Amino acid sequence: MPAGPPGKHNAQAGGLGSVPALGRPERRAESLAVAGLQPFSSVDFPGRLAAVVFLQGCPWRCGYCHNPGLQSRGPGAGPRWPELRDWLARRVGRLDGVVFSGGEPSLDPALPDVLDELRAMGYALGLHTAGLAPRRLAVLLPRLDWVGLDIKAAPTDAALHDRITGRRGSVRAVRESLALLRSGSVDFECRSTVHPAWFTDADVLRLVSELSSVPRHVLQLARLPDASGTARAPIAWPSAALLAEARVIRPDLQLRAA
Structure with a gap:
C-alpha cells in the first residue's frame, strides 16, 4: 500500500465541498469509507496518472504497516463519496x-457500486489489495484494469506469513487471490515488503522463486523506526550478492522503497 500518513491525504482533499454536485449516487456507494485522498500519483497505478483513494479498515496487523490509522473499522475521516465523486467527475x-488503497479496500461493500460509477465516467480503475478476501476480489475483478497484490511472504511459507500479518492461517486467502489473478485477464503485479527483521536471505530467495512466473514482482524495503523514532529502510540490505542471486531467478525483479 502507498506510504504516507492518512492525515496528509485528508488535508490534500480539502476544498472538495466547493465542487457543485452532479446528482445523488446510489445509496450503497454513499457509504464508501473514505479515509483520505492523494489527488495525483504517477507511481501507484503503472503507466497512468491517477488519484489514490484510501479506504478505512483492515483486519491484519502487519508490523511494517505505513497506514496503521486505517486499520480500525469505521466511516473514515476523508471526504464522503458524493463530494469525492463530483471532484473526480471534474x-x-x-x-x-x-x-x-487502504486499509484493505476490497472489504468495503460499497466499492463495486463506486467502481461502476467511475467506469461510466471513463476512468481506468486499479486496486491495491493484500488478497485477504478472494470472494470479494472475484466480484471486483470484472470492474478493474489493474491490481497490485501484496504478497507478504512466499505462498508456501504459512508460518512467516502469519508472523507478519498477526493472523493465523492468513496465507490461504492470498493463495486463492493469486490463483484468481493468474487465471484471469486483468493486469497485475505482486509487491512484497521485506526487511531483515522478518526475512532471512533464504526467505527472500524462496519468495522470488515462488513468484517467478507472475507478470511483475517488486520488492519493497520496509521502513522501521530507529532509536530516534525516524522510519528508515535497512542499511546495506539486501546485499548486492543477494540481489544478484535473486535476479538469476528473476532478471526483471524490481527493488524500491516501501
Whole structure:
C-alpha cells in the first residue's frame, strides 16, 4: 500500500465541498469509507496518472504497516463519496485513472457500486489489495484494469506469513487471490515488503522463486523506526550478492522503497 500518513491525504482533499454536485449516487456507494485522498500519483497505478483513494479498515496487523490509522473499522475521516465523486467527475481528462488503497479496500461493500460509477465516467480503475478476501476480489475483478497484490511472504511459507500479518492461517486467502489473478485477464503485479527483521536471505530467495512466473514482482524495503523514532529502510540490505542471486531467478525483479 502507498506510504504516507492518512492525515496528509485528508488535508490534500480539502476544498472538495466547493465542487457543485452532479446528482445523488446510489445509496450503497454513499457509504464508501473514505479515509483520505492523494489527488495525483504517477507511481501507484503503472503507466497512468491517477488519484489514490484510501479506504478505512483492515483486519491484519502487519508490523511494517505505513497506514496503521486505517486499520480500525469505521466511516473514515476523508471526504464522503458524493463530494469525492463530483471532484473526480471534474477531473476526467486530467486524470487517467483512480486506484483504491487502504486499509484493505476490497472489504468495503460499497466499492463495486463506486467502481461502476467511475467506469461510466471513463476512468481506468486499479486496486491495491493484500488478497485477504478472494470472494470479494472475484466480484471486483470484472470492474478493474489493474491490481497490485501484496504478497507478504512466499505462498508456501504459512508460518512467516502469519508472523507478519498477526493472523493465523492468513496465507490461504492470498493463495486463492493469486490463483484468481493468474487465471484471469486483468493486469497485475505482486509487491512484497521485506526487511531483515522478518526475512532471512533464504526467505527472500524462496519468495522470488515462488513468484517467478507472475507478470511483475517488486520488492519493497520496509521502513522501521530507529532509536530516534525516524522510519528508515535497512542499511546495506539486501546485499548486492543477494540481489544478484535473486535476479538469476528473476532478471526483471524490481527493488524500491516501501
